[in-house]
Amino acid sequence: DAPHVVVIGGGVGGATFAKYMKMYSPETHVTIIEKNKEYQRPYGSSEVIVGRIGMNDITISYDDLKNKHGVNFVFDTVTGVDYDKREVKTAGGTTLKYDRLLVAPGVSFDYSQIPGMDSNEAQSKIVHGWDAGDQLLTLQKQLQAVPVDGTVVVIPPPNPYRCPPGPYERSGLIAQWFINRGDKNAKVIILDPKNGFTVDRTMLQAWNRLYGFNLPESFKGYTAEERATFKKYDTHGKIQWVTADEGGRVVKIDPATMTVETEVSVFKADMINLIPPLKAGKIALDMGLADKSGWCPVDQKTFESTIQPNVHVIGDACIAGQMPKSGYAANSQAKVAALQIKALLAGQEPIEPAFQNTCYALAGRDDYGMFVADFFRLKNGVITRDDYPRYLPFKASDAQYQLSAVYLHAWMKSFTEDIFS
Numbered sequence: 001d002a003p004h005v006v007v008i009g010g011g012v013g014g015a016t017f018a019k020y021m022k023m024y025s026p027e028t029h030v031t032i033i034e035k036n037k038e039y040q041r042p043y044g045s046s047e048v049i050v051g052r053i054g055m056n057d058i059t060i061s062y063d064d065l066k067n068k069h070g071v072n073f074v075f076d077t078v079t080g081v082d083y084d085k086r087e088v089k090t091a092g093g094t095t096l097k098y099d100r101l102l103v104a105p106g107v108s109f110d111y112s113q114i115p116g117m118d119s120n121e122a123q124s125k126i127v128h129g130w131d132a133g134d135q136l137l138t139l140q141k142q143l144q145a146v147p148v149d150g151t152v153v154v155i156p157p158p159n160p161y162r163c164p165p166g167p168y169e170r171s172g173l174i175a176q177w178f179i180n181r182g183d184k185n186a187k188v189i190i191l192d193p194k195n196g197f198t199v200d201r202t203m204l205q206a207w208n209r210l211y212g213f214n215l216p217e218s219f220k221g222y223t224a225e226e227r228a229t230f231k232k233y234d235t236h237g238k239i240q241w242v243t244a245d246e247g248g249r250v251v252k253i254d255p256a257t258m259t260v261e262t263e264v265s266v267f268k269a270d271m272i273n274l275i276p277p278l279k280a281g282k283i284a285l286d287m288g289l290a291d292k293s294g295w296c297p298v299d300q301k302t303f304e305s306t307i308q309p310n311v312h313v314i315g316d317a318c319i320a321g322q323m324p325k326s327g328y329a330a331n332s333q334a335k336v337a338a339l340q341i342k343a344l345l346a347g348q349e350p351i352e353p354a355f356q357n358t359c360y361a362l363a364g365r366d367d368y369g370m371f372v373a374d375f376f377r378l379k380n381g382v383i384t385r386d387d388y389p390r391y392l393p394f395k396a397s398d399a400q401y402q403l404s405a406v407y408l409h410a411w412m413k414s415f416t417e418d419i420f421s
């Protein structure tokens, strides 16, 4: 009998895995259990908030995976697993038997550490928009309702979280949206629990050029000579970044008065976009696959859970050494996991894996982009980044930023095709 691999979650990780598993091993039965009939991609989804694209542009059909690649689908929510019997159960009452289980449920959101945000009411007024869905439209409406000269507060999460450049890209997109509506004084204030972020060197430089952005004194990512080349403005322009060292850590939010209290001051906002701390998707937590960190430990060669045998976890939910939580990373892990599970099902040794990731981001304008590009290998059991230059060079030209934006838009299209077509 042909083996059966069951996949929980038809997002970037689960869908890529299913397609490549069928390509590498056509005889294997592959079934995705996914709660939504269509996928809404979180990657690139901040552009919905500023109206550059619509919800239809981020909505993707599963038809090709079904019809072209022979992947089976059960559209239902997974509620639990019987590890002894190797059975997955769904809310609708379906039970599926597996030889290997691939878990890729993405992320869940943890409001427990943020006073003021523990009620449903607070969470429906102040939304994250970090998992696509209707929250993007809520943010779009909230942005449109920001008065002239208004203030948007963006609160990025602590590490680790999905899409490291994402909260900063979103801040830039909103700043640019204000410029496009001719709003001279409206601004974005970023209240950060961190002192740096992936692509900070290239992002801050772009903001300094485009948005009258002043470098925070506390930022340590530049040498003194590099810092001296930055333009200094009398006031904060369209974007102000309050780092952790400057008291950016949020200690309380009051949704009724729209005030955000940090360690050192209080900010009044017309719109608040809080991205709370993240954890592995709820089903992974419920299945007991996460450790104390809230993420799922795996053997980083095969992605087999170190907690449950025959269960593999990939994508945002897993702990993958130095790989970030990104779509590109989930896609790269999925291809490796398919090869490894093929080998394991045949009783063969797993291969020596290699991985890649590129996170693209816009500074705000649609034609001003940047990236961080990496290769990874396994070193002493940990997925470790090769030490190559990863970013645009310091003082990259406008043309280099513009070319990066071209890459970004091309990647968005070819990446989606690689997963779902």
Ligand code: FAD
Binding pocket: 008, 009, 010, 011, 012, 013, 014, 033, 034, 035, 036, 039, 041, 042, 043, 044, 045, 046, 076, 077, 078, 079, 104, 105, 106, 107, 129, 130, 131, 132, 162, 163, 166, 281, 282, 283, 314, 315, 316, 317, 325, 326, 327, 328, 329, 330, 358, 359, 360, 361
């Ligand atoms: P997901 O893609 O979230 O898929 C999880 C799937 O599991 C979902 O379809 C969900 O419905 C399903 N599921 C969960 N629980 C259950 C259950 N119990 N039963 C059934 N189904 C279930 N990445 C990049 O590489 N480049 C970018 O430019 C980029 N930009 C981003 C911008 C933003 C604003 C955001 C929020 C993210 C961005 N990302 C980007 C990150 C990227 O979207 C994620 O890293 C990626 O989607 C992770 O894939 P995943 O398979 O782990 O999770």
